[in-house]
Amino acid sequence: MNHDVIISCAVTGDDTKVTKSPHCAVTPVEIAATAIAAAQAGAAIVHIHVREPETGAFSMETRHYREVVKRIRESKVDVIVNLTCGMGGYIVVGDHGLKDTPGPGSDFVSQDDTGNLWFVKQMIKEGLLSAPSLIQLCMGIPYGVPADVGHLLAMVNSLPENCNWGTFAISRMQMPWVAQAVLLGGNVRVGLEDNLYLSKGVYASNAQLVEKARTIIEAMGARVLTPAQAREKLQLR
Amino acid sequence: MNHDVIISCAVTGDDTKVTKSPHCAVTPVEIAATAIAAAQAGAAIVHIHVREPETGAFSMETRHYREVVKRIRESKVDVIVNLTCGMGGYIVVGDHGLKDTPGPGSDFVSQDDTGNLWFVKQMIKEGLLSAPSLIQLCMGIPYGVPADVGHLLAMVNSLPENCNWGTFAISRMQMPWVAQAVLLGGNVRVGLEDNLYLSKGVYASNAQLVEKARTIIEAMGARVLTPAQAREKLQLR
Amino acid sequence: MNHDVIISCAVTGDDTKVTKSPHCAVTPVEIAATAIAAAQAGAAIVHIHVREPETGAFSMETRHYREVVKRIRESKVDVIVNLTCGMGGYIVVGDHGLKDTPGPGSDFVSQDDTGNLWFVKQMIKEGLLSAPSLIQLCMGIPYGVPADVGHLLAMVNSLPENCNWGTFAISRMQMPWVAQAVLLGGNVRVGLEDNLYLSKGVYASNAQLVEKARTIIEAMGARVLTPAQAREKLQLR
Amino acid sequence: MNHDVIISCAVTGDDTKVTKSPHCAVTPVEIAATAIAAAQAGAAIVHIHVREPETGAFSMETRHYREVVKRIRESKVDVIVNLTCGMGGYIVVGDHGLKDTPGPGSDFVSQDDTGNLWFVKQMIKEGLLSAPSLIQLCMGIPYGVPADVGHLLAMVNSLPENCNWGTFAISRMQMPWVAQAVLLGGNVRVGLEDNLYLSKGVYASNAQLVEKARTIIEAMGARVLTPAQAREKLQLR
Numbered sequence: 018m019n020h021d022v023i024i025s026c027a028v029t030g031d032d033t034k035v036t037k038s039p040h041c042a043v044t045p046v047e048i049a050a051t052a053i054a055a056a057q058a059g060a061a062i063v064h065i066h067v068r069e070p071e072t073g074a075f076s077m078e079t080r081h082y083r084e085v086v087k088r089i090r091e092s093k094v095d096v097i098v099n100l101t102c103g104m105g106g107y108i109v110v111g112d113h114g115l116k117d118t119p120g121p122g123s124d125f126v127s128q129d130d131t132g133n134l135w136f137v138k139q140m141i142k143e144g145l146l147s148a149p150s151l152i153q154l155c156m157g158i159p160y161g162v163p164a165d166v167g168h169l170l171a172m173v174n175s176l177p178e179n180c181n182w183g184t185f186a187i188s189r190m191q192m193p194w195v196a197q198a199v200l201l202g203g204n205v206r207v208g209l210e211d212n213l214y215l216s217k218g219v220y221a222s223n224a225q226l227v228e229k230a231r232t233i234i235e236a237m238g239a240r241v242l243t244p245a246q247a248r249e250k251l252q253l254r
Numbered sequence: 255m256n257h258d259v260i261i262s263c264a265v266t267g268d269d270t271k272v273t274k275s276p277h278c279a280v281t282p283v284e285i286a287a288t289a290i291a292a293a294q295a296g297a298a299i300v301h302i303h304v305r306e307p308e309t310g311a312f313s314m315e316t317r318h319y320r321e322v323v324k325r326i327r328e329s330k331v332d333v334i335v336n337l338t339c340g341m342g343g344y345i346v347v348g349d350h351g352l353k354d355t356p357g358p359g360s361d362f363v364s365q366d367d368t369g370n371l372w373f374v375k376q377m378i379k380e381g382l383l384s385a386p387s388l389i390q391l392c393m394g395i396p397y398g399v400p401a402d403v404g405h406l407l408a409m410v411n412s413l414p415e416n417c418n419w420g421t422f423a424i425s426r427m428q429m430p431w432v433a434q435a436v437l438l439g440g441n442v443r444v445g446l447e448d449n450l451y452l453s454k455g456v457y458a459s460n461a462q463l464v465e466k467a468r469t470i471i472e473a474m475g476a477r478v479l480t481p482a483q484a485r486e487k488l489q490l491r
Numbered sequence: 492m493n494h495d496v497i498i499s500c501a502v503t504g505d506d507t508k509v510t511k512s513p514h515c516a517v518t519p520v521e522i523a524a525t526a527i528a529a530a531q532a533g534a535a536i537v538h539i540h541v542r543e544p545e546t547g548a549f550s551m552e553t554r555h556y557r558e559v560v561k562r563i564r565e566s567k568v569d570v571i572v573n574l575t576c577g578m579g580g581y582i583v584v585g586d587h588g589l590k591d592t593p594g595p596g597s598d599f600v601s602q603d604d605t606g607n608l609w610f611v612k613q614m615i616k617e618g619l620l621s622a623p624s625l626i627q628l629c630m631g632i633p634y635g636v637p638a639d640v641g642h643l644l645a646m647v648n649s650l651p652e653n654c655n656w657g658t659f660a661i662s663r664m665q666m667p668w669v670a671q672a673v674l675l676g677g678n679v680r681v682g683l684e685d686n687l688y689l690s691k692g693v694y695a696s697n698a699q700l701v702e703k704a705r706t707i708i709e710a711m712g713a714r715v716l717t718p719a720q721a722r723e724k725l726q727l728r
Numbered sequence: 729m730n731h732d733v734i735i736s737c738a739v740t741g742d743d744t745k746v747t748k749s750p751h752c753a754v755t756p757v758e759i760a761a762t763a764i765a766a767a768q769a770g771a772a773i774v775h776i777h778v779r780e781p782e783t784g785a786f787s788m789e790t791r792h793y794r795e796v797v798k799r800i801r802e803s804k805v806d807v808i809v810n811l812t813c814g815m816g817g818y819i820v821v822g823d824h825g826l827k828d829t830p831g832p833g834s835d836f837v838s839q840d841d842t843g844n845l846w847f848v849k850q851m852i853k854e855g856l857l858s859a860p861s862l863i864q865l866c867m868g869i870p871y872g873v874p875a876d877v878g879h880l881l882a883m884v885n886s887l888p889e890n891c892n893w894g895t896f897a898i899s900r901m902q903m904p905w906v907a908q909a910v911l912l913g914g915n916v917r918v919g920l921e922d923n924l925y926l927s928k929g930v931y932a933s934n935a936q937l938v939e940k941a942r943t944i945i946e947a948m949g950a951r952v953l954t955p956a957q958a959r960e961k962l963q964l965r
Contacts, residue, residue: 018427018430166403166407166437166438167407170403170404170407189475190255192473192474192475193255193433193436193437193474193475196430196433196434196436196437196470196474197433197434197437199430199433200403200430200433200434200437201403216475229473232469232473233433233470233473233474236429236466236469236470236473237429237430237433237470238426238429238430238453
């Protein structure tokens, strides 16, 4: 069991969800604001995608990322900013925004299925990747690995030695999977990228999802790490 | 995952714990009171041991059981009363106390290790036991089955078809195990028989333990069954 | 445990292996011959890829498939012929070759990772696929699912109800995986498509690999099904 | 997977089996003879119980053990002799028989259920036992742990670090379990104490059971260790 849990919050996702929930952030201003709120609720890491401000469509534009990071840093709220690069590559943003990015510890790797875990281990073996800061096992995404305890257990038993890892599941399994991650020694992820609802028919904000995860973690007797404690655990910088 | 969770509260245990916590119930009056409080907090089942009122030593005296049951029924608080018979045999108390006991559904079987699960399945096969109301898997008790997810998964996969089951763990693993039980489709148990603490150094009352279990269950998106709903799920009476 | 085991033999694979082993079949004549030998050794199913006869390069040419099937049928050796269509679609060849193909039971689906298993279950759910004859779990292929018992167990527990299934692993794990498949209730696959060696440095023929699989299966107390028995178990035709 | 497999042969068991099979050894002469034959067939360890010579009833008499050991040593056939002490304590016999017994490495512990595994780990923790030579997981004995892959996997994942281990199952599961042990990295045990039959209705000798285990092990690509190699692997003497 993991007693020192890092909460990641994936604050926004693909465009189809934009019109559904009033909490979905679209513009860099909104994305930064929801990330700050998530951090204040207890998220040590915010996982950032950006969108086209007018349409909400998925975007990879550096200027949107730049604005999000700038606003987060200006708020003085401490949080580890994890920018996605769409698929595969992830970078950690240093305290000075994109100026010192990728920051040390840019080893986050997204896990889509057991094949990617093989790939990560191969990269470590070939010296292309030092022991990753955080391996994330994504479960429950249709046609990926099902959010099933047996599968997670098998994957956890296959992880590289001494790595930090997390796992998350989508929709209804998001919160139960917070508990499952902690029970097996991992870290957690919540956020509107993976689930829109607080309960049946009730939309959630990112802060509310983080609070609910915190409730579960603390009721189980574990503690939620601050960004500073998370940096130390993940050996960032 | 189990979305309709039955909370059992094991309100008091063996005598060595009596002198430790101020919340430990000793006399039938105290045991009944703590059981009632647990029921009001959300426990659908209370699991009852009794003690010698003067010494707190473990007792099997019918008159103590009788008094506990009488007081619970007089309170008009609805709860399923599950009396232990020390080892192996369990009986369910009907609404009229020991007069109509064992009540229908007296099929609770305590699981100490995988051997007992074999025994239960054998008894069902030989027609000595109809499909049990609730098979309870006890984990984390020294020299029994460790509170380990792999072991629980293996046991859950070996359960008889279509049975209700629950699992609990002791001490620090009590609350995490509430989450694990729900995740794998089972019911839960908390209470001072298995753990004395709310958090490090802070003693718990049974009601507080039930409340914490409820918090975890509801945060995971499941609901806690009332005694009436539990009777229906377990097909009692 | 599976006591009625179907051996599939995947007789040839991709072109890179052609120059390595003297047993690799390239021309339709050679492919048919090695398939017949595998059937005589105990394979109930032969899994057929074809090659360009001159170069040994991978081919999808119908005429090569046609010739292979014709020669197998002319030999009068009974075996279930399973032609691959490269990726995803598989067809069963009836007794009259490609004339009555796809034969009934053309439900073989290749499993590359847990995502495909999800896809199969979805297709069954949507009525696009009746309960498959044989779900094949491929393990140990780099970047797919590792040939790990925990992973296999999780996948086996996720299979559709009442399906037949098999699993195989490549290289050194081919023969151990024959035993693992049988232990968990599945069928087996061997053949030069997945492994070239009988032992360290010693090339194998398909017949030798089938014999070795048979040795393991029978030593474990199970029996190897004939093609006729396999058709019945898989409910073909 | 274990590529260097130690075969233990448990040559005789409790008295009820005596009248069933013509191969059951009763007198010290017979027990020694069957142990020697098992060793010649490939068993690196022979696991010895003794019986009352007239009745075949179970015995703990030192003089019977002494005679068995003397005869084995006089044959000059090398094998590790593992005498049982009924329950719990096991001793290794040195080359000079009971004169230098318990020999170094007398750390064999029999595993009846997960509780004993807990006990072993506790003894190691308290310094009462140095890292055991061989932890044996017994499965499939009624009311013990079922011979189920999930259970074995959970127990294997709970073993102390860097220990050697083996597992065996009884009756029909004896030979399949040889394969399962090897697949998960363990050593194997066969013999008439656990199973009387070579196949349905056909009684087995210990040598035949050892040969069959050897067949499975070698077909899987592993090798069977000699007693000398086994002593080195187990760090005896």
